[in-house]
Amino acid sequence: MKNVRMILVGFGTVGRGIAKVMELKKNKFAIFNINPRIVAICEYNGCIINDAGIPTQGVLKLAEERRLESHKDWKNLKSLEVIKETEADIVIEVTPTSLETGEPGTSHMKAALESGKHLVTSNKGPLALHFKELNDLARKKNVEFRYEATVCGGMPTFNLVRKTLALNSIESIQGILNGTTNYILTKMHNSNLSFEVALREAKEMGIAEANYRYDIEAIDPAAKLVILANAIMGKNVKFSDVKRVGIDKITTEAVQLAKKKNFVIKLIGEISKDRLEVVPRLVPSIHPLNVPDTLNALLFKTDLAREVLVVGRGAGQLETTSAIFSDIIDICTSVS
Amino acid sequence: MKNVRMILVGFGTVGRGIAKVMELKKNKFAIFNINPRIVAICEYNGCIINDAGIPTQGVLKLAEERRLESHKDWKNLKSLEVIKETEADIVIEVTPTSLETGEPGTSHMKAALESGKHLVTSNKGPLALHFKELNDLARKKNVEFRYEATVCGGMPTFNLVRKTLALNSIESIQGILNGTTNYILTKMHNSNLSFEVALREAKEMGIAEANYRYDIEAIDPAAKLVILANAIMGKNVKFSDVKRVGIDKITTEAVQLAKKKNFVIKLIGEISKDRLEVVPRLVPSIHPLNVPDTLNALLFKTDLAREVLVVGRGAGQLETTSAIFSDIIDICTSVS
Numbered sequence: 001m002k003n004v005r006m007i008l009v010g011f012g013t014v015g016r017g018i019a020k021v022m023e024l025k026k027n028k029f030a031i032f033n034i035n036p037r038i039v040a041i042c043e044y045n046g047c048i049i050n051d052a053g054i055p056t057q058g059v060l061k062l063a064e065e066r067r068l069e070s071h072k073d074w075k076n077l078k079s080l081e082v083i084k085e086t087e088a089d090i091v092i093e094v095t096p097t098s099l100e101t102g103e104p105g106t107s108h109m110k111a112a113l114e115s116g117k118h119l120v121t122s123n124k125g126p127l128a129l130h131f132k133e134l135n136d137l138a139r140k141k142n143v144e145f146r147y148e149a150t151v152c153g154g155m156p157t158f159n160l161v162r163k164t165l166a167l168n169s170i171e172s173i174q175g176i177l178n179g180t181t182n183y184i185l186t187k188m189h190n191s192n193l194s195f196e197v198a199l200r201e202a203k204e205m206g207i208a209e210a211n212y213r214y215d216i217e218a219i220d221p222a223a224k225l226v227i228l229a230n231a232i233m234g235k236n237v238k239f240s241d242v243k244r245v246g247i248d249k250i251t252t253e254a255v256q257l258a259k260k261k262n263f264v265i266k267l268i269g270e271i272s273k274d275r276l277e278v279v280p281r282l283v284p285s286i287h288p289l290n291v292p293d294t295l296n297a298l299l300f301k302t303d304l305a306r307e308v309l310v311v312g313r314g315a316g317q318l319e320t321t322s323a324i325f326s327d328i329i330d331i332c333t334s335v336s
Numbered sequence: 337m338k339n340v341r342m343i344l345v346g347f348g349t350v351g352r353g354i355a356k357v358m359e360l361k362k363n364k365f366a367i368f369n370i371n372p373r374i375v376a377i378c379e380y381n382g383c384i385i386n387d388a389g390i391p392t393q394g395v396l397k398l399a400e401e402r403r404l405e406s407h408k409d410w411k412n413l414k415s416l417e418v419i420k421e422t423e424a425d426i427v428i429e430v431t432p433t434s435l436e437t438g439e440p441g442t443s444h445m446k447a448a449l450e451s452g453k454h455l456v457t458s459n460k461g462p463l464a465l466h467f468k469e470l471n472d473l474a475r476k477k478n479v480e481f482r483y484e485a486t487v488c489g490g491m492p493t494f495n496l497v498r499k500t501l502a503l504n505s506i507e508s509i510q511g512i513l514n515g516t517t518n519y520i521l522t523k524m525h526n527s528n529l530s531f532e533v534a535l536r537e538a539k540e541m542g543i544a545e546a547n548y549r550y551d552i553e554a555i556d557p558a559a560k561l562v563i564l565a566n567a568i569m570g571k572n573v574k575f576s577d578v579k580r581v582g583i584d585k586i587t588t589e590a591v592q593l594a595k596k597k598n599f600v601i602k603l604i605g606e607i608s609k610d611r612l613e614v615v616p617r618l619v620p621s622i623h624p625l626n627v628p629d630t631l632n633a634l635l636f637k638t639d640l641a642r643e644v645l646v647v648g649r650g651a652g653q654l655e656t657t658s659a660i661f662s663d664i665i666d667i668c669t670s671v672s
Binding site: 025028033148155159160163165167168286291303304305307310321322323325326330 | 357361364368369484490491492495496499500501502503504621622624626627628638639640641642643644645646647648649652654655657658659661662665666669670671
């Protein structure tokens with residue numbers, strides 16, 4: 001049984017999800033011959049450190065009560081110090097994403113890789129802005145840099161290509177990379193709602209969050225497209241290279257006219273020889289990318305397996321931890 | 337660079353596909369830090385052996401010309417001897433499948449595992465009949481037993497669950513496990529054909545093969561369902577446990593009536609708490625399992641990632657080799 005020490009950087013929804021799943025699945029790790037433990041949890045104002053492993057239940061309760069600082073192992077240390085100086089195998093970076101600065105994630109990630117630790121993250125900002133730099137650093141330090149949860153949450157994406165399509169060349173990727181806009185477009189189509197009313201409903205449902213403009217202006221899916229292009233297609237593109245059109249100008253009339261002709265309007269991302277774009281497109285109703293509600297979908301065209309479509313949940317606490325643990329387990333069971 | 341010696345048992349469509357892809361992708365193996373070579377190719381009447389690696393192009397040409405026996409390294413040896421006595425890391429068993437006897441595959445597989453070699457196969461007969469026995473033997477011998485290509489060809493299935501949904505519990509599986517019947521039902525739906533005419537068309541297209549009754553009587557998908565149930569859901573079920581209804585009694589009228597009501601008739605396999613069956617079902621047109629033509633699809637319900645749908649090509653030479661190499665590469669890059 002291999003002991004795996006992990007530093008958890010960020011203890012919001014995703015970080016707590018990881019602690020929750022560690023508890024929920026504690027008997028399942030033995031199947032993979034690993035014994036993971038969280039040796040540090042970093043928050044913006046300090047951290048909890050315990051090399052013997054931090055018991056998850058106590059720490060989850062304190063986090064719920066917003067008094068993590070009262071934990072017996074709380075220290076007033078900065079995350080960067082903890083990442084660099086704590087003995088650990090894997091750093092899990094799950095702080096809130098920023099597509100403007102990429103911070104604090106980028107600094108955390110660099111510190112993790114620089115100090116020779118494997119890195120697993122759900123934080124897409126740093127990858128959308130600095131993928132090549134982070135990837136090169138990981139190679140130089142001979143550690144794993146894994147980011148399954150950054151694109152399409154619990155839906156298998158990078159590990160699908162890496163593990164199940166290993167020998168294939170990926171010729172193009174098309175897909176739906178944002179659940180909020182897909183929900184709004186589904187409501188406009190099925191219930192004949194205007195964009196404004198569908199958006200309001202998405203807000204009330206908690207689907208559209210405070211930063212909903214990132215979704216409706218296609219900024220979020222464009223960031224994901226950049227990560228896909230660089231990580232899977234071996235490109236070296238920037239966010240500003242993506243042609244990007246949002247969904248806020250789409251009228252009820254356009255959606256209903258499409259419907260009459262057996263089409264749907266979907267916000268489609270595409271990476272191919274000629275295209276790097278996220279734009280609303282007319283898609284035939286029977287097309288495999290016509291998936292409803294908040295679902296995400298990716299259609300890979302490959303040289304051996306030909307078309308492979310995957311559909312799943314692009315967000316959610318447990319969904320995201322599913323992706324994070326697929327990275328962690330793969331790191332622990334692969335030849336380094 | 338790790339040298340990987342492979343014995344190829346069977347040199348029909350799939351076996352030749354492997355040789356073809358070895359040549360086609362020879363520069364790509366270095367990415368995985370492996371250097372694979374085929375040290376033996378076994379056919380029913382003898383084999384070619386060369387520990388330095390059998391050059392693929394020459395052997396493919398001879399196979400096309402049906403004179404494999406004239407190869408300079410041809411030996412009149414039985415496959416079982418070669419499997420047991422040739423020094424190798426992996427046996428790739430790709431002989432024709434038999435759902436009645438499981439032979440000659442089962443004997444080949446046992447010999448491979450008994451002699452401490454990893455086993456990769458596309459041959460579903462032995463697995464549908466003897467999964468537990470083969471799996472137990474692999475565990476006892478501490479070797480890998482991998483069978484991605486046995487179910488749904490190039491579509492990621494077992495490795496999807498194993499690698500991308502590693503920590504999830506799979507609660508149920510529903511899907512379309514047979515391309516021939518899906519093609520026939522699609523034609524009956526879209527083109528208003530009778531079962532007989534659609535079947536004839538499928539035969540003319542080379543989609544329905546000589547053993548087409550295996551497809552239309554749902555024998556082939558039921559065999560796949562047994563493998564899925566035993567391998568993914570940890571059950572211990574037999575072929576005779578599967579409730580099985582074919583598609584040959586489905587009338588044009590039934591299909592067209594369903595169509596009017598926005599339904600399609602699909603041959604759906606299901607493994608869940610209460611069901612182990614392959615039966616024709618009414619599926620809403622907008623349901624994710626409504627995939628056309630020869631496509632296969634599986635919908636996994638899981639506890640963390642929730643629903644994950646995968647759609648892909650269930651047959652084809654290169655598609656099948658995609659699955660076989662995903663197994664081979666995973667064996668070579670995983671901690672044993």
